[in-house]
Amino acid sequence: MERKKWACGHCGLPRGIGKGNAWHNNGVITAKQPPHIRGTLYDVEELNNLFPAISRRIDFDITRLVIEGKRKDGVRYTRSLIENLRRAGKDPSPLDVFRMITHFCAYWGLGIAEVLEYREGEILSIKTLDYYSDPMARGDWAGVFEAADGRRGDPRWRDEEARDIIDVVAVEGEPVLEERIEQEVELGIPFVEEGDLEYRYCPECGVPMAVSEQFEWNPEISLIRERISGRRFILHNTNGIVAVVRVLEEELGEEVGGIIAEISRDYARGYYGEIKDRTSLEAEFLKFPLRSWGRTATMKKEDGGYRVRIVNPYSPPVIAGRLWGLMEVFEEREFRLAGMEKGQGYVDVRLS
Numbered sequence: 001m002e003r004k005k006w007a008c009g010h011c012g013l014p015r016g017i018g019k020g021n022a023w024h025n026n027g028v029i030t031a032k033q034p035p036h037i038r039g040t041l042y043d044v045e046e047l048n049n050l051f052p053a054i055s056r057r058i059d060f061d062i063t064r065l066v067i068e069g070k071r072k073d074g075v076r077y078t079r080s081l082i083e084n085l086r087r088a089g090k091d092p093s094p095l096d097v098f099r100m101i102t103h104f105c106a107y108w109g110l111g112i113a114e115v116l117e118y119r120e121g122e123i124l125s126i127k128t129l130d131y132y133s134d135p136m137a138r139g140d141w142a143g144v145f146e147a148a149d150g151r152r153g154d155p156r157w158r159d160e161e162a163r164d165i166i167d168v169v170a171v172e173g174e175p176v177l178e179e180r181i182e183q184e185v186e187l188g189i190p191f192v193e194e195g196d197l198e199y200r201y202c203p204e205c206g207v208p209m210a211v212s213e214q215f216e217w218n219p220e221i222s223l224i225r226e227r228i229s230g231r232r233f234i235l236h237n238t239n240g241i242v243a244v245v246r247v248l249e250e251e252l253g254e255e256v257g258g259i260i261a262e263i264s265r266d267y268a269r270g271y272y273g274e275i276k277d278r279t280s281l282e283a284e285f286l287k288f289p290l291r292s293w294g295r296t297a298t299m300k301k302e303d304g305g306y307r308v309r310i311v312n313p314y315s316p317p318v319i320a321g322r323l324w325g326l327m328e329v330f331e332e333r334e335f336r337l338a339g340m341e342k343g344q345g346y347v348d349v350r351l352s
Contacts, residue, residue, distance in 0.1 A: 006219055010204040011212040014219050016107050017235070018205030026195025027289030027312045029235075033084045037077055037237055038189055040314045041215075041224075041291035044132050044232040046267050047241075050318070051135065053263040058252060065244050066135040067142065067155065073240030074143020082147065094148040098124060101144050109217075109224035109234040111137065116165065121151055124168040125158070130222060132234050134163070139240065142168050189242050191312040192345035197289055210290050228275050238292070238314045245315055257317040261337055264321025265328070272329040281330040294319050297346070305335055305352035316340065316347035323349055 006014050021039060022032050030036040055061045078097065085092050092100070095118055102113040111131035118124050124145045131137040138155035145153040145168040153168035199208035211217075215233065216225045224233045248256045272284070289295035294313035299306060306327065313319035320340045328335055339350035 004220070008202060008205040008207075011202040011207065011209060013202070013205060013207055013212050013217050014107050015205055016219075017211075017217070018202065018207040021207075021235070023199060023201075023208050023211075023290070024195060025197040025199075026191065026193060027197060027292065027295035028191050028195075029292035033080070035080050037080065037239070038191070038314065039235055039292060040238045042234050042236060043226075043271070044234055046264070046271070047133055047136070049267050050260070050263055051133075054248070054256075054260060057259045057263070058248075058256065062244065062248065063135045065247060066241075067139040069240035069244040069247075070136045070139025071142040071146065071155075071240075072243065073237050074140045075147045076143075076239065077237055078144045078147035094118065094120065097148040098126075098144065102126075106219040106222040108236055109222055109232070110140070110236065112222050120149060122170050124149070124153065126166045126168070127164060128166060129164065132232070132236075136240075138166055141166050145170075189238055189314060195295070195311075197295060199290075208290060210286075214287070214290070228278055229271065231271075242315050245317065257340060258337065260315075260317035261321035261324060261340060264318045265324040265337075266321075268322045268325025269329055272326050276329055281326070284326055284330075288319075293322070294347075302350065303338075303352050305338065305350065308349045308351070309346055310349065311346045313347050316342045320347055320349045324351060327351055 006016070008015050008018070020032055021029055023029055029039045029041070031039065051062060051066050055063070078101070081100070082092060082097060095115065098115045098118060102115060105111055105113045109132065112129045114127045116125040116127050124141065126141050128137060138157075142153045142155040145151070149170070151170040152173070154171045155166050155168045157163045158165040158167050199210065201207065202209055202212070214227060216223070216227060224235065225231070226233055245256075245260060285296050288310070289312075292314055294310040297309045297311045299308045308323060310319055310323065317340065320337070324335060324337055335351035337349070338352040339348065341348040
């Protein structure tokens with residue numbers, strides 16, 4: 001079979017993935033270009049379960065919060081992209097930037113996107129197929145528009161039933177909510193630099209060989225599919241989602257973290273229950289850092305349960321919940337989340 005032009009000749013992944021991203025020995029994926037924004041391999045089904053489930057549990061629709069988190073994340077990423085291009089001697093027009101982002105969307109698994117119309121200071125219209133998430137996709141394109149055009153944009157579906165075209169319409173003002181989200185996005189995710197992970201890197205593109213072993217990755221149809229489960233994944237920035245969780249905790253209290261952990265745990269129980277006979281607890285823990293979820297630093301038996309430290313989790317409550325569900329499936333018993341203590345670059349999870 002003829003190798004696709006985009007594919008690495010050794011591992012088969014898109015060459016651009018290794019060119020643009022680095023897998024570090026501390027369990028974190030970052031962009032190679034400044035400001036080295038952190039990325040994560042997300043389970044799309046988990047994302048699309050998480051936000052509606054949070055809304056139901058707290059009896060408040062967080063859709064707008066998610067859109068704004070991703071909008072600010074998109075602004076930050078796109079501005080850094082433009083700055084890097086200018087440092088390289090290029091001066092891209094807004095339309096150049098929009099078309100570049102559609103290319104990236106395909107490679108990151110976000111969905112096939114096409115620029116239909118752009119009028120400076122007025123509107124950007126994007127046709128998007130197989131988008132990974134409704135609120136996050138709208139937030140992404142609002143952020144790209146704002147960074148490249150200079151105007152804040154409100155992302156709307158042209159047709160609420162079809163949901164195939166996003167119109168980002170220029171609007172005035174910046175609500176207080178957006179200012180708070182921006183502060184959290186800029187704060188980023190603290191992670192420690194130390195790490196002793198060892199990967200087998202592809203000699204041609206530099207991505208760990210385990211990535212191509214675990215995922216089918218085809219930018220022609222914008223699809224990253226996990227081989228063992230068949231589920232769709234994406235590679236995307238992390239700060240926007242983390243900002244949403246932080247604002248929820250500030251508004252509603254620390255108990256929101258426990259709610260998110262419970263939601264993630266319920267999802268994880270179903271996910272790992274389906275693949276349990278084809279994997280192991282050890283194999284699943286090894287996947288965490290490869291996907292920039294964090295790495296297991298210590299695991300100790302304690303009071304009939306466990307104390308686990310995850311270093312560099314991208315979102316402490318989400319990762320605590322996934323760990324919780326993972327342990328329940330492989331231990332074949334239920335645990336209580338007895339503690340979730342967050343520190344600089346780590347979370348200690350106690351299951352009893």
